Amino acid sequence: MIIGIWTKQTGVMFFPILFIYVLLFEEYDLITDFKKDTKFKIIKIFKKVFPAGIIAVMLFLFNQYYLTPKSTDSTNFLVTKFEYISTQFYVIIHYLGNFILPINLSADPDIAIIKPWYDIRILFGFLIIIGLLFIMFKTALIKKTRPIAFGIAWFFIALLPTTLNPLFQIANDHRMFFPFVGLFIAVPWGILVILEKYNLLQKSKNSLKIATLFIIIISAYSFGTVQRNKVWNSSDSLWLDVVVKSPKNGRGLMNYGLTHMAKGNYEVALEYFNRALEYTPNYYTLYINLAILNDGMNNHTKAVEHFKAALSLNSLSPAPEFYYARYLIDRQKFSEAEIYLKKAIQKSPNHTKSKELLNLISGNLKTAEEEIEELTDLIKKNPSPDLYLDLSFTYYKNKKFKMSIAACEELLKLDPNNADAYNNMCAAYNQLKEWKRGAEACEKAIKINPDFQLAKNNLKWAKDNINN
Structure with a gap:
């Protein structure tokens, strides 16, 4: 668990998985006879999972607040939490499909936010999830089928961190690795239960057919694994x-x-x-x-x-x-x-x-005066738009905003359509709180270069202050 959390912080979900394991296989009396000695049973389970829980939570918090750089922010604020979580209903179908027939694996699937919430893909995913949860609760009540309940619970618990916290990638196939362990418990056990229920393993003819089918399935997965490794052989083939x-x-x-x-x-x-x-x-x-x-x-x-x-x-x-x-x-x-x-x-x-x-x-590193003097000497020898732009920026960073504007005006005499010069003037005017003149300069920059994002930002800065 400790190695898992340090490798990928979703490893902290081992703790709730352990709780479900203890509940289903070691302290099942809490479910079968909930009213009798309930407090004692809960304390008993708590004692068993408490050490792992404390270690998991403390290690997670230590990683999150002491080892993770402050600049790291994986939360996607460009989407609402509701939009992200509702889309995950469909994403879970995508993951389940890859478990059954992994023929469309991608290192970076381009699943996007689905709107509105009543889209058929979201509703279908919701029904599948409800169905799996129903199977989980039903199988939890019978001793023979508890591994099915445990595997389904594992699947959903391991998915929770990437399902509830909006991430920039709506789906990623590597997120399946941890949850799929649960399905590899639930599905084979479920198949075994069905085979035994209908006595399909009793007859040698059936056993041979089932064994042949499993060999075919395993061979197909093995072939797929080899093909997938060819894709992952280089970054070129992977991203292609x-x-x-x-x-x-x-x-x-x-x-x-x-x-x-x-x-x-x-x-x-x-x-x-x-x-x-x-x-x-x-x-x-x-x-x-x-x-x-x-x-x-x-x-x-x-x-x-x-x-x-x-x-x-x-x-x-x-x-x-x-x-x-x-x-x-x-x-x-x-x-x-x-x-x-x-x-x-x-x-x-x-x-x-x-x-x-x-x-x-x-x-x-040079002083501001040395840098300005050097640029001025170069301009005297060979005036050019690039040198004037450098001089303008040097004035700007040293808070000499009027001189920065003057350098840009000289630049525009050499190159009247220089968008950078107008943008620098806009930024300098904004610093001087001459918002209207700043807006006029940025509008000229954007007219010359409609895709000039920095000029758009400076124009917004100016207009926001004009409106205020």
Whole structure:
């Protein structure tokens, strides 16, 4: 149990499973004669499961509050709890189907939230669950069939953590591993009970037929296992399988694109990333990968745009700040990189990579005055939009907002359609609380680049304050 909880925290469900085991097989009198010595029986069960319960709960809490980084948040706030749980009625049918006939396994199935709650898939799943619970209660009353009740209880208890807590992935086939242990107890025992009830094992002819059937079934599952291992042989074949089975799965498309990016097939990778963007427009990891890919293709304007989109989309993970800082360091922009690395560490104090990178650049950091002087000298020699943009940002981060705006105005003389310049002006005007001028600048940025997420965020910031 301890190893299980440290491997996957759903292992804490061993405790309620142990309780059901003790209730069904060791202290069954509580069910058969509930009114007699009830308090004594409950205390007896409590004594048996209490040690495991204390260890399980304390270890879970220790993991959750002391070992899990503060930036980790697996709860999906984009859906309501009711929508998520009602969809799980259908997801459970999906899992049961894979138990019976696992011919459509996927490393990342793209099951989405089902609306409304009275959708036929949800209602059918609800009926299946009610049916299984009915079988569980009926079989719990007979000694011979208690393993069926125990297996069904195991299945539902092991599923509870991923069923009640809204996760970003609505379904994932690896969640079946723990619950399926229960079905592997209940189903074979149920088959054995049926075979014995109808005396199907008494005749040698029937025994031979049943044995042949089981050999065929086991052989089919074995063949399926070999085929599935071929899919899992490499990340390339694994994510291709996901893309084929779930062509609208943004995460699957992105991960398959990553396999091509690793091979240097940048154009193919970009195609899959853009397809992923259609289905997951608010996926910050995708924007980070798009930024890294565009950097590799020497499209630095797009790279920065995607990094900033990732920064605007996520407030919990240190990843957007870390990767953008790494990009800035490659361009010798150490002071700017320092800001983002400190933000990453603020989000996740134990983010080792950010600490190491910050330590690495500590000797290269310049004062604000040195950085501004250096950029000014470079502009005098060779004025360019990129240098003016860097100067504008340097002024901005040092709270010299009017100078930041002035740098952008000079930039626009060289490049009148520079969306980044208008966005920087918007952010600076917002800091000066000149909300209307900020909104006007951001509207120009969005007119030039309709997909400029950072400018949209700054425009919202300005408009919210105008309305207030």
